[in-house]
Amino acid sequence: MMQYFLLVNRQGVVRLAKWFQPYSQKDRNKILREITNFVITRQNKMCNFVEWKDVKLVYKRYASLYAVVAIDPDDNELITLDMLHLYVETLDRYFGNVCELDIIFNFHRAYYILDEILLGGELQDSNKRAPLHAAYEGDALAEKVPEYAPKSYHRK
Amino acid sequence: MEKEAKKLYKSTKQKLSKAKRSYVCRSLKDVVRGYRNCKTASEERDFVKKESAHIRDLFREEDTTFRRQNVLKLLFFHMNGYPTEWGQLECLKLCASARFKDKRVGYLGLMILLDENQQILMMMTNCLKLDMNHNDTKIAALALTAMGNISTPEMIRDLLPEVLKLMQNGTPHLRKKAALIGARAVRKLPELSADLIQPIRRLLSARHGSVLLTSTTLLIEICKYSPDLIPEMRTDLLPLLRDLLSDLLAAGFDPDLTVGGVTDPFMQVKVLQAIGTLAKRDQPASDSVEDVLSQVLSSTDANRNAGAAVIAECVKTIFKIESPQSLQALAMSNLGKFLISKDPNSRFLALSELRNVVKLNPALVKPYTETILECLHERDTSIRHRAVELAFAVADQNTLSRVTEEVLEYIEDCNPDVKEETCTHLVDMVDRLSSNLQWKVEIFIRLLKKADDYVREDLLDLFAALISSTSSVQGYAAERLFNEVLATKADAPIVASTFKLDRFAFSIFGEYGELVTSHSTGIRIDDVYRAYDAALSETMESVATEELDRATYEALLATRQVAITSAAKLFSKVVEAGQVGEENILQVRQLISKWRQSLDLESQQRACELSTLLTVELSEARSAIFARQETIDADDARKRILLPLTGTSSSLALLGGSSDLIGFGDDLAQLPAAEGSNAPAAQRSDPLSDILGLSSLPAPPKAEPLPLPGIESLTMPPPSRKSGPSAQVAGGSLLDDLLGPSAPRPASVEAARRPATTSSAASSVAKPEGTELGPLPVMDENGLQVSISLFKVGTTPQNETRAVARFLNTSQQKIERFVFLLSVPKYMKLHLQPATSTSLEANGGSATQSIGLQNAMSGEKSIQLRFRVEYTKAGQPTMQKQGVIANIPRDL
Structure with missing residues (x-):
């Protein structure tokens, strides 16, 4: 199971943080501070896994952003890497070529999509279609549907 | 007429809200932009302060127009590290609104902001309950999502009926979420597992992609937290999962599900995990999945990440269940390929997997010793760390010197964080494997x-x-x-x-x-x-x-x-x-x-x-x-070293690599640690200080202090040692008194104990830095004297103080079942070691008890202690005495 999921940029600024365990605010800040130093300083060709305290950190760099997820010691690291990629691909499809700025200004949408892919630290769906559908449907009821969404969602 | 009025009302409202928006409340986009335009950190703080004040005003006015907007702004501030607890109630208000768009933001806010604030959680539970029963499936889905991410045990108990209902009757979208909530519930309250078995059967037979994925997750969690239910599920669910896996292997390309040439690797990994847990320690079940596992290994392309993930999981499963040697050999050859792969991820994975294998069958891993040692030369700390762990586990008499050389080289430039651990492991390995x-x-x-x-x-x-x-x-x-x-x-x-x-x-x-x-x-x-x-x-x-x-x-x-x-x-x-x-x-x-x-x-x-x-x-x-000291028992020292090691090497030492224990390795590995931790702390002796021969000489049970010319005699009860009394009685007690490490010191000597830097002020009233206090008399009645000394030890942090309590029986009767307890106020922490003895002989029998104190408010509040003493004397009822230890200065 995942303990937390983070999107952090190269300067260590948090762009999205999802906690699947009840960490106190103090612990959260501490983890964020320590992890960002740890992960950002790793070199390109090193492997995408770091053992840190009692979790395994799986991270991947996407342009200016690092996606970091902490998993239990007996979880499968490689498939977690693919889960990160699934999320980033879904964001890419949703925003249409996602960049850091999209996530900064629409962080709530990034959360909505994450909530459709991961729930309580486990994978909810193994494809991009269902999470995207759920996000678009929610958008149709709540606010503007992104312009690049399929036409069928532009009901309003 | 009515229609016109309505129209007018509507247009006025719209104008008003537009006006408000432009003059009163900035949009989320503007706030994010404004924040990003701040040049310095203090500018940012001022900006957030100003905006927060504005938002708070609107919250106070019970504004509903901008509530959503404002909560989102708060979330943004929260993400940038500003305090936003005061917004939690507003999120709850949004959740209670009838509209989907309010609820969506409300639940998002709760998921992000909530800590374990009980009152809010209770109100949230009510909200969730209503929404789960809502006709609109989108609203029910929101509630399930929120519950999947925040669920305390109380919440789970309250809402389980709703979750179960949705798990069985909801749309696939709701069912998959409900199954994951079930997984979380089992993790927190394993006793719920039995209620979930029937729903799982139904979910798995429904064969809807995402529902299958999440219900397999639920199945794995049940197996993990309620292993007694495994046999019940094994019979019908294992064949189902096996067929599911072979279907996935046979499936063609699906644009939605194929990742890196593998059909739904996420599902495959989950199913492999489930097969592993269901077939564990069961020969017929293991036999039944053997074919499909070898099929996974042979038909999956390991060159892409997804395929490697599936193969890694398959190898893990093969070693988890009772698989035949041929299958294990196939798995090992796959790991071997990973180990020499160019991709660092694969190498890391191979090393982790070999670490599991070595616990079961070291012989399988030994051929890879050289490759593992080569990994010690990598620059990547993750890989090196894994390799060194494995090197310790795989070393045997033949490779010991080679491994030792490599590890010594590794220690020189390894990460300081793991240096101590590595040194300990190295000594453990050398001690274990060599007789030279x-x-x-x-x-x-x-x-x-x-x-x-x-x-x-x-x-x-x-x-x-x-x-x-x-x-x-x-x-x-x-x-x-x-x-x-x-x-x-x-x-x-x-x-x-x-x-x-x-x-x-x-x-x-x-x-x-x-x-x-x-x-x-x-x-x-x-x-x-x-x-x-x-x-x-x-x-x-x-x-x-x-x-x-x-x-x-x-x-x-x-x-x-x-x-x-x-x-x-x-x-x-x-x-x-x-x-x-x-x-x-x-x-x-x-x-x-x-x-x-x-x-x-x-x-x-x-x-x-x-x-x-x-x-x-x-x-x-x-x-x-100065006679040569007695032999010290090395096993005692070994036990202390092994105590914190739960890693491979210590468990291996116990297993001795015997293969008939396969499958039980994990359980047995716990034993040495458990044994060690039960050893009473009082029995631990300190061989190194012993070797100086001064404090180790055993004292007779009744040690009368012998004064030594020129040195003040200090009363220190004999430390309890394992070794029995020897002939050197007089010398022993003599020296015990001298070098009792924590013996109270005469005030005249205290003055000299100032570091050189303060020595010029030796005659002034300045307090000595190495502070020590005592012994303070705690109680003296019925011939039982209790005193306590407190002192700071140089290497400990500022807020830690150690103490030693001494008990002396001056009466004519033996004191038995003696217990000395302390209590401290909330800002302090107490570590009470067992006393060296629970009985005090008549006429001078003594014992000591060491105590660790931590004062979180060191410097502000002084140490406060309450004590309680219980004891019996022959033929008398239990005596009790309690009270306060007063006069402890603040700087201790």
Whole structure:
């Protein structure tokens, strides 16, 4: 199971943080501070896994952003890497070529999509279609549907 | 008319809200932009402060138009590290709104902001309950999402009926979420597992992609937290999962599900995990999945990440269940490919997987020893760390020296965080696999030279014990340590980087040095004298305090104290053996006497005591006091070292690599740790301090303190030791009193215990830095005296204080079932060790109990202690006494 999921940029600024365990605010800040130093300083060709305290950190760099997820010691690291990629691909499809700025200004949408892919630290769906559908449907009821969404969602 | 009025109302409202929006409330986008335009951190703070005040005003006015907007702004501030707890209630208000768009933001806010605030959680539970029963599935989905991310045990108990209902009757979208909530529920409340078995059967037979994925997750969690339910599920669910897996293997390309050429790797990994847990320790079940597992290995392309993930999981499953050797061999060949792969991820994975395999069958991993050792040279710390762990586990008698060399090289430049652990593992491995003690000592000296600071004290104890138990190696160790360490002291007296090595060398040489100085070819006694002379040169005192930090200073002092004792011990034995004349004793006495003026109390005390002992009058007593100490039990030291190691090597040591234990490795590995932790702390002796021979001499049960001329007699109860009483009764009790490490000190000596930096103010009223208080009388009644001393130990943090309570029975009757308890206020923490004895003999029977105290408000509040004493005397009812220990100053 995942303990937390983070999107952090190269300067260590948090762009999205999802906690699947009840960490106190103090612990959260501490983890964020320590992890960002740890992960950002790793070199390109090193492997995408770091053992840190009692979790395994799986991270991947996407342009200016690092996606970091902490998993239990007996979880499968490689498939977690693919889960990160699934999320980033879904964001890419949703925003249409996602960049850091999209996530900064629409962080709530990034959360909505994450909530459709991961729930309580486990994978909810193994494809991009269902999470995207759920996000678009929610958008149709709540606010503007992104312009690049399929036409069928532009009901309003 | 009515229609027009409505229209007018609507348009006015719209205009108003537009006006409000432009003049009163900035949009989320504007706020994010405004924040990003701030140039400095203080500008950012001001901006957030201003906006927060604005938002708070609107919240207070119970504004509903901008509530959503404002909560999102708060979330943005929260993400940037600003306090936003005051927004939680607003999120709840949004959740309670009837509209989907409000609820969506509300639940998002709760998921992000919520800590374990009980009141809010209770209100949230009500909200969730209503929404789960809502007709609109989108709203029910929101509620399920929120619950999947925040669920306390109470919430789970309250809402389980709703979740179960949705798990069975909802749309696939709801069912998949409900299944994951079930997984979370089982994790927190395993007793719920039985209720979820039936729903799982239905979910799995529905065969809807996402629902299958999440219900398999639920199945795995149930197996993990309620293993007693596995047999019940095995019969019907295992065939189902097996068929599912072979369907996935046979499926063609699906644009939605294929990742890196593999059909739904996420599902495959989950199903493999589930198969592993269901077929574990069951031969027929394992046989039934054998084919499909080998099919996975042969048909999956490992070159892409997704395929490698599936193969890794499959290998894990193969070693989890009762698989035949042919399948295990196939799995190993896959791991071998990973191990030499160019991709660092694959190498890391192979090393992790081999770590599991080595627990079951070390023989399978041994052929890869060389490759594993090569990984130690990588730059990637993750891989190196894994490799070194594996190297320890895979080493055997044949590869021991090769592995040791590689690890010693690794220790030199490895991450400081893991250095200590690695040193301990190395010593454990060397000790476990080699019977050649000379070699072990050699390796230990090399280790100390490379990583002095990171070698745990226990390891010094272990080697002290090992050397004491084998007479053939004593001379060798003494000679090696002299040549490697002491002989160099003339050039570089005592340096910070080799404190432990120095201490070890002095203590061993003091104990066994006379064995190597006696032969004509051995070490010349002049050289020995020169080494001690250099180590104990007075010039060191002035260097000591100014430039060194406290810990280093303490270590320096400790080393010097050992050196003083070592010198006295060695020379008295050398003289006694007739190797050199009596005049040498006086020479050494002079050397030691210099330290009687030392500003360090401990050094001063030792110098005083030992120079008294080295006088001609006491030469008889000397031989008894300085006699070679008894053999120390090395197993005791080993147990302490193994205690924190739950990793591969210690569990292997226990398993002995026997293959009939396959599958039970995990359970057995827990044993040594559990055993060790049960060992009462009071029984632990300290072999290294023992080796100095001074405090180790066993005392008779009734120790009457014998006053020693010139030194104030201090009452210190005999420490409880495992070794029985020996013949050296008089000398023993004599010295126990002298060197009780925590004995209370006379006030006159206290003044001298100031570090050199404050020595100019020696006569002023300034308090000594190494604070110590006591003994404070706690109680004295019915012949039972209890006192407590508190002191700060130099290396401990500012807020920690140690204490020793002493109990003395002066009455005519034996005191039994004696218990001494303490309690502290909330801002403090208490670690109460067991007392050395629970019974006190009549007429002077005594015991001690050591206590650790942590004061979180050190400096602000003083230590406050309440005590409680219980005991019985023969034939009398249990006596109790409680009260407060007063007069503890604030700076302790």
